[in-house]
Amino acid sequence: MNASIRQRTKAGSILVQLTTALFVIAFLFPYIYLIMTSLKPSMEVISTTPTLLPSAFTLDSFRTMFDVLPVGKYIGNSFITAISSTVVSVFLGSLAAYGLSRFSSRIGNLFLLLTLAVRMVPLISVAVPMYGIINRLGLYDTKTALILVYTSINIPFVIWMMIGFFDGLPKELDESARVDGCGKFGAFMRIILPISLPGLATTAIFSYMLSWNDFLMALMMSSTTAKTLPVGLSEFLGAYNLDLGPMTAAAVLFSLPVMLFSVMIQRYIVSGMTMGAVKE
Amino acid sequence: MTKSDRRTAFLFFAPAASFMILFFVYPMFLLVRDSLFDSKTGTQFVGGENYIRALSSDRFYKSLYNTVVFVVGAVSIELILGLVLALLLSTGFRGSHAARTMFLSPLMIAPLVGGLIWKFMLNDQFGILNTILFKIGWIDSPQSILWLSDERYALLSCMIADVWLTTPFMMLVLLAGIQGIPESLYEAAHIDGANKAQRFWRITLPCLRPVIVVALLIRIIDAARSFDIIWVLTQGGPNFSSSVLSTMIYNSMARFNQVGYASAMAILFMVVLMAICGVFMMRLWNPNKKAI
Structure with a gap:
């Protein structure tokens, strides 16, 4: 589909790229936030002034996860x-x-x-x-x-x-x-x-x-x-559990391997998703 | 078709069929039976009493209404957003492939984990979404929207999480549909002097219609059945403001142990869902429709 009519204008293309980038950020944000939270020190997890990045990266949540x-x-x-x-x-x-x-x-x-x-x-x-x-x-x-x-x-x-x-x-x-x-x-x-x-x-x-x-x-x-x-x-x-760090750690452990794997086997996923809906 | 053919066919699908009979057909039979018996002991035949109770209960209608709002709201946002994303990616700019990969990421996340993430982000005390909205000046204080404990926002919060989780599916299916539209159509339109908007309304959308219908059907069924996200985020609360049929059925079953009542509601739910799907499919299989 090179040089197709759908992609003629140059200025339009930059706008398209920018919009897409904004959407990508919006869609990735929740998951990145989960990963970042799992790497925060336990006090920061439920801080009332949340930040995206941890003040210091730590694996504490993962360690306590195995205890609880x-x-x-x-x-x-x-x-x-x-x-x-x-x-x-x-x-x-x-x-x-x-x-x-x-x-x-x-x-x-x-x-x-x-x-x-x-x-x-x-x-x-x-x-x-x-x-x-x-x-x-x-x-x-x-x-x-x-x-x-x-x-x-x-x-x-x-x-x-x-x-x-x-x-x-x-x-x-x-x-x-x-x-x-x-x-x-x-x-x-x-x-x-x-x-x-x-x-x-x-x-x-x-x-x-x-x-x-x-x-x-x-x-x-x-x-x-x-x-x-x-x-x-x-x-x-x-439970009235405020130690949510381990929960985020477990959620990451549960979903991250699957997610990375699904990126690797993307071809199959795309074909499967579309197999049912887009036929012939 | 010979007799031996029929026997072979039977042998091939008999194992799968026996699974489905034991764990789908038989349970359905039990469901109908349970719905006709009293909720307390499950031994006394009460006829349609459970159905009457459901159909005269405000909470049932509230949940039905919430289910409809949830499905219509979430699925239409997903459709629009998915279409916009698919159109953006279909221009095939440099990096569009990478962008598609990144959009795929929520696709494989368990609904439960998706719910947990949003429960975290929408929390009244330490949710980051309010902090962001506060920083960009949309709200006056980080606590001014209680996403999950305010009756006005609880269902909306569930919809937001669902949109995040399933828009990628919509995008993917629509993108495949768009890429299947023959380029020659666009070239012809271009020669005839059609502008971008005309090309979208006159070519892309009509050609995409069958794909949209199937994608909508799949999403409507799945959104109507969704339980995990709502359960994790609000458990149907506060004060039933986000109670949908699946959480209501689960509650009366697991919490209040009213099997008969819950079964009657489950059957009503199923009938409504199948009726909606039936209407949809009839339109889909409309013999007058032109094949693309």
């Missing part, structure tokens, strides 16, 4: 539940998406309609009966419970994403695999899955984020052993 919050355990729980539910839901979801994309059937179409309808269901409304089921299965406050719940929340999303992807693959691909002696399942595992890797990666990233960022389900279904970091973080708010 079992951060390691919570992050471990967040990670294990997110990664397990991602693996299971991406596998089962793409299996279903492939079946629905290649072999049409009436019950399949009905199922597809269900996956679409599910997206409109407010999580809060199914959260309670889900909680009841988990309780009856004797799984309350276990990582298994969260993995099961996240998997079922993610599956419709995976199907939605992958069906578009599989529809774009030529059917001859499966046929030639079948000619070469693969079964239907073999064709899926050995041919279709490997060449769908970019789509799978995008989908996996988003299902991971759905689980990792979840608060409501973990809030309802865990109390001590399976608690994830978002729930742990939210507890700082309940």
Whole structure:
């Protein structure tokens, strides 16, 4: 798009750059403020004359964080539940998406309609009966419970994403695999899955984020052993706790690695965000 | 379609389907059942009583109203801001790619963490936003706007946090849409002497319409369902001024243990949301619409 009509005027371009820069600053400010706050000495965190930069950089908040919050355990729980539910839901979801994309059937179409309808269901409304089921299965406050719940929340999303992807693959691909002696399942595992890797990666990233960022389900279904970091973080708010430094430190620890990683894999995120909304 | 095809299809989606039946369809069934039983013990059939209670409760309407205000307010600001940002970035100036990367940063932040950040920035005593507004002279004292404890501002504060968190999504989707508009359209318009404003209103916006509709649909559903941000910022308070349907349902469920009542509200919520989405989708699938 070089020298396109959209970018002709020079003066306009400077104005555009300036405006964009202002917006960038506005959008980055809250997060930078969080990081800076986590590096402040504890008295400064709740100073009534807040400043952006700390008077002295210190890791005190990070140190006390480990005393007041079992951060390691919570992050471990967040990670294990997110990664397990991602693996299971991406596998089962793409299996279903492939079946629905290649072999049409009436019950399949009905199922597809269900996956679409599910997206409109407010999580809060199914959260309670889900909680009841988990309780009856004797799984309350276990990582298994969260993995099961996240998997079922993610599956419709995976199907939605992958069906578009599989529809774009030529059917001859499966046929030639079948000619070469693969079964239907073999064709899926050995041919279709490997060449769908970019789509799978995008989908996996988003299902991971759905689980990792979840608060409501973990809030309802865990109390001590399976608690994830978002729930742990939210507890700082309940108590009359004015030592908020550790909270900001934990928030940074929880979000910064993901954010840096997401910048690295930007390509997949952009394609995933636009896959659903901008088609053809 | 052969019989074996149907069987294969079934085998492929059976595992996923069983997950969804156990954790979505069955819970929905339980939800409907719960809504018809009394809230205290959950054993006595009361028919539509919970629904009547919800539909005659001021708080329910207050929460419904707040939900609508939150969704309409937040999503329209996101749309306008997202469109402006997308248009800015679509000019493709030097550094626009870097700017896009930076705009992406709030995208992956957990809503809960986003809420925490804003809770911090909007705090009555040590919030930095008031300090900034005070320094640039927009307010008289750093304490003059109590963002989270003043009934007039609580819901607005939640909207601000939501806008910050989700405008990047809007921007990204609209940017992809804009970049998909064929350059030849603009060239033709240029030759015909259309100015910038005309090109925007006559080409960009109409071509972008399908993308905008889908993005709006996604955002409306998600904004209506949002819980984390509001829960962290205000828990629906003060005095229910920022209570939305999801926080109200959660409260009656978890705090007051009124499962029947909460279930009835949850179903009403779902029906309203699905009706709105249905209307939207019908417009989307309008067979008369011209394909781009």
